[in-house]
Amino acid sequence: MGVLGPVELCRDGEVVPLAGVPQRIVLARLALAGGRAVPVGDLIAALWDGEPPENALGNLHTYVSRLRRHTGGDVIRREPGGYRLDLPADAVDAGRVERLAVQARGQEPGTAAATLAEALELWRGDPLADVADRLVFAPDVARLAELRRHLREEWLDLRIASGTAAGALPEIEALAAAEPLRERAHLLLMRALHITGRTPEALAVARAYRDRLADGHGVDPSPAMAGLQRRILADEPALRPPENPPKRGTALRWRADRFFGREEELATVRAAIAAGRVTTLVGPGGVGKTRLMSEVLTGDELVVELAERSVPADVAAAVAGALGLRTAPHGGAAALAERLGATPATLVLDNCEHLLEPVRVLVGELVARCPQLRVLATSRQRLDVAGERVLRLGPLPAEDQVALFCDRAALLRADFPDDSRTRELAAEICGLVDGLPLAVELAARRESVFGLAHLRDRLGAGLNVLDPARGGDRATAVSATVEWSYRLLDPSAQRLLDNLAVCRGGFTLDALPHFAGGDAEPLLAELVDASLVVADPPRYRLLETVRHVGLGHLGPDGERRARDAHARWMLTLATRMLDRCRERDPWTYPAMRRELANLQEALAWLSGDEREGDDDREDGARLAAMLSVVGADSPDPGLTEQLARWAPERVETEAEVLRAVAAGTGEWLRGHLPEADRLLSAALDRMPDDHWLRWGALLIRISNGMFAGRPDQVRADAERMATDPGAPAWARATGICCSALMDAYGGDPAAGRRWLERYEHLLDTGHLDGFVPFTRGELLAGSDPERALAWYDRSIAASDRVNLTYTGHLARVARAAALIRLGRRTEAVAACRSALAAVRSANMTAQVWTMIRLIAELLAALGDRESAAALVAAADADPMAPAVMGPDRERLAALRAATPSPGCGIAATVELALRRLAEA
Structure with a gap:
């Protein structure tokens, strides 16, 4: 391809x-x-x-x-x-x-x-x-x-x-002619001309290129061209290829171990040094700034290490040492500039963050006085020098993280395995330490002690396993690298960072008022500048290594206050999401997915043993109930399990009513239909007619009743919903449609169509979601599956437009069924595989079993009746499988084996179905 x-x-x-x-x-x-x-x-x-x-x-x-x-x-x-x-x-x-x-x-x-x-x-x-x-x-x-x-x-x-410059010269000349402003082409031409004995022409190339840039653009070539010109004039032996050239990659390196990835960053740094006067590599501790810098060096730079320097005067002294002076010269920057003069040079300043002010002053003066000087610095904050180009360095790409981990682990254990399971566990470990090279290397050192699986589990419980047993410094311990930056912060910024450590998965600016006063945004800017908060506006996040240290600073009382503030933020957000859910605002569901980790964190905190007050119980129940109604349309497996755990022992108080709604929704999504009905019914029995969440509880009980095969309950709840003035328009339409669907699934789609005609005035919601077109498709599925397919496509498009996962997946399941009944088997196989994967990933258990039954029907049509019978038996054996009604009873009866096989669990059944589809 x-x-x-x-x-x-x-x-x-x-x-x-x-x-x-x-x-x-x-x-x-x-x-x-x-x-x-x-x-x-x-x-x-x-x-x-x-x-x-x-x-x-x-x-x-x-x-x-x-x-x-x-x-x-x-x-x-x-x-x-x-x-x-x-x-x-x-x-x-x-x-x-x-x-x-x-x-x-x-x-x-x-x-x-x-x-x-x-x-x-x-x-x-x-x-x-x-x-x-x-x-x-x-x-x-x-x-x-x-x-x-x-x-x-x-x-x-x-x-x-x-050693084949002569043969390459014609192509190099053609390249330079085609790219008159591309410097590297002309550097290659200069080298090739010099090596082949045409040194005057090589120097003429440099002059012509310099004149072309100056005349056309008013700029000078990079120091690389001036340096090459100087080396050609000196006829350096290094410019001549040796008889036995060394392998590539054996140039100057500061460390003997392998360097992974960062090709784009390396190219960007080199280009920045060539194009600008001051370049600063900025990033959190342990991200690999110094290592990347060392990969860029050629050996001609003046390298100054500032990590162990502690007072402002040390900066000039360190630069003086790099210049070969025994002591810092009298007159500071002026004397250093005089020593550097107008000669092209590159000054490298490593680890500047704790001496920012003296570095800023010195670099500013040196750049102003030395026109050929370039400066490359590494720091956790920018230098803030005029003309400075800042290159922010992030964690390694996932593939390079795993490669680095495996390389370092293999150095310590000769039998370190090289297989897919190893790389899978290594990827999980790297994710737990944010992909920071330092943390990845430290984790690799611990692998020989704990093994991959245990190391992953220990890291999941906290990062202390990476810290040294004794001693250690900021270059070798993850927490120490964060503490180093933390101590350089203003106390107000330190407090904000510690409080933000309770946020999981990042935060937005609207969170700040809950954690700090009106000056929070300038403090956040300070944290971003210090590389302790990663900015990707409009979102911000703390690396897991920073969260680990921040939580350690809080102490029990501080953490309680911070988590209470976090829960207030999430309650505010959930209230906003519910309001916008009522309007079917497309913002709602992406917003919920973005903050899902924070919402689950707050839900866990408000359900904890330490939250025993009435207000706390009410807040937790309110949050759980709001998330159940909003999340029902975009289910997440983790949240579903969390909601199911909110079931109350009794349903009497307002908090217990809301807990029952939340747990009932969780049980419905998990496929525990009788328990879901019990909880939702208990909640509705205690709700007054004007309760703010009555419509949500009704809607979920209607959905549950459909899968449980209770048409009378669905019809009664739909009629209650249709007359509820507090219900959103789309919720009323959904209730009406569910009642019509019960007629269709019971074998009487004409009655369903008549029901829709009766409530036609409530069904103009196509701009809000895809449930009405889904229903129209279902009512046509038995008599005109081609037209039904068109309605399903409209439903999927409308659902995707407003980010409604649940309705979209329902339409995908129905579309697969229509393709099976139309005999379009190749398309049906693909649709079944896709729909099964979708509902399985969303933990929509009832729809998983529906797909299993449809796949059984398809496999039977393809001649694999044995597998079809096994799938039907598995669905029959599981109480969480939805009830079978209408014509589906006859279809499934024809697929059952004379001697039924024992049912197997849902995971094994899904695996069997996918395997048979792949073979088909």
Whole structure:
């Protein structure tokens, strides 16, 4: 599959012709995702540049279906919410190029040059040539074009290093002519000319390039060109390739162990040093600033380590030492500037955060007095010097975290395993320590003591396992790196940081008033500057290592106050979410998912033994009840289990009523239908007609009654909902629809349609959610499944538009059933696999069993009656499976075996169903 030229699909070594541009766009978007799922919305945006037609979703499915005919059914996979290209990275030419580029890094120059030549041969022209006019591909086109330039320069550099400069010279000259302002091309040309005995021409290249920049842009070349010119004039032997060139990667290194990842950051730092006067690497302690800096060094820099310096005068003294002076010169910065003069130089200042003011003053004066001086600094805060470029360093990418962990662990244990389970556990461990290189390395050292699984469990309980048993310093202990930065803060900022440590999963600015007074935002800015809070506006978060230290500062009383403030924030947010849920505001459900960790944290705190007051019980019950109503439309497995634990022993007080609503919702989502009915009924019996959450409890009992097969209860509750003035319009419409669905599932869809006609004035809610079109589809499913499919597609689109997971998944289940009954088996297999995965991940147990029964029907149609019977038996045996009504009774009866097999649990049944579908 190719994107390095016109979009190309190959199968069995032959190019497959694609019919039109839409198929090329979809294929390119999937190929560029690197094996990740591409959301449906992204594909639609790529196809229509933000102006999709009315039937965009249907058109997309058509394009994907046509592509599958060319690729084979298993290559393009349907995932929840999108599609994924299930191919090895090497199957896409861009992935092969990246692999070859990585492979070349560890090879000697001649071999590496051949490897990069192989990579460059994969380009067939401009990347994505036939779809490059689409705005959505602009970043990819730019990235791939720059990658081609970079690899070509690397290839030519390697040819020079391997002693074949003369052969490479014509191509280097052509490159420099084609890229008149690209400095590296001219540096390569200067080296090649000098090595081949044409030194005057090499120096002329430098002069011409300098004049071109000055005349056209008013800037000077980077210090690299002046340095190379100086080295050519001195005829340094190092410029001549040795007879046996060393392997790449054996240049100056500060440490002997391997360096992982950070290719983009390395390139960015080098470019920043070349383009600017002052560059500062900023990031939290342990993120790898010093290590990254050392990877950039060439050996010609003046390196000054400030970690062990403690007073302002030490800064000038340390720089003086780097310049070869025995003591700090009289006159400070002026004397140092005189020593540096106008000679090109790079000054590196490592660990500046505790001496910011003297570093700021010294750097500012040196840069002003020394026109050829470049400064590279590392700090947890920016220097705040005029013209400073700040590069913030974050944790390693996930893949590099795991590679670093496994590399360091293998150094300490010769039998350290190299398999998928090891990498899976290593990824969990790295996630618990935020992917900070220091913490990852410390965790790797502990692996030989505890083993992977126990180390993961111990880290989950706290990070103390990483701290040394005795001694230790800020360079070798995770908590010490945080404490070092913490001690440099103003006391008010320290208090805010400690209080924010109770937030799990980040926070937004609206949280600050609950934790501090009106001056909280300037304090937050100080914490961000100190790299103790990670800013990704509008969200902010503390790394887990920082949270660990902050919680340790609070003490029992401080933590209680901080968690009470956190719970007040979450109560405020939940109230807002419930209000906007009533309006079906699309903001509601993404907001809930963003703050889910915080909501669960607050729920756990308010349910704890230490919260014994009446107000606390009321707050906890109120939060749980609000989350149950909002979360019912976008269920999360963890929250579902948490809500189910709120069941009261009796239902008398207001708090107990709200607890019953919360627990009843949790039991309904888990599939415990009788218990859900008991709790919800007890709550409704105690609720007055004007209760603020009566409509929510009614709606959930209606849903529960549907799956329990109680049509009379559903009809009665729907009528109560229809006349409830406090119920939102969409809730009244949903109740009416549920009653109609009971008629349809009982075998009388005509009665359901008549019921809808009776309440037609309540059903104009298509702009709010997708439940009404879902119901219309269900009423047509038996008589006109083709029309039903169109209604299901409308339901899915409407539900996705307002982020309603639950209704969208219901429509996906129904759509799979319609495809089965239409005999469109290939589509049905894909739809069943996708829908089963979706409802399983959302912990929608009743829908999981519905999908199991549908898959049994499909497998029987495909000839696998034995597996079909096993699936039906498993559903029959589980009391959490929904009741079977109407025509479904006959369908399932025909699938049951004469001698029923024993049922197996839901996990084993899902695994069996997916395995049989894959075989189908």
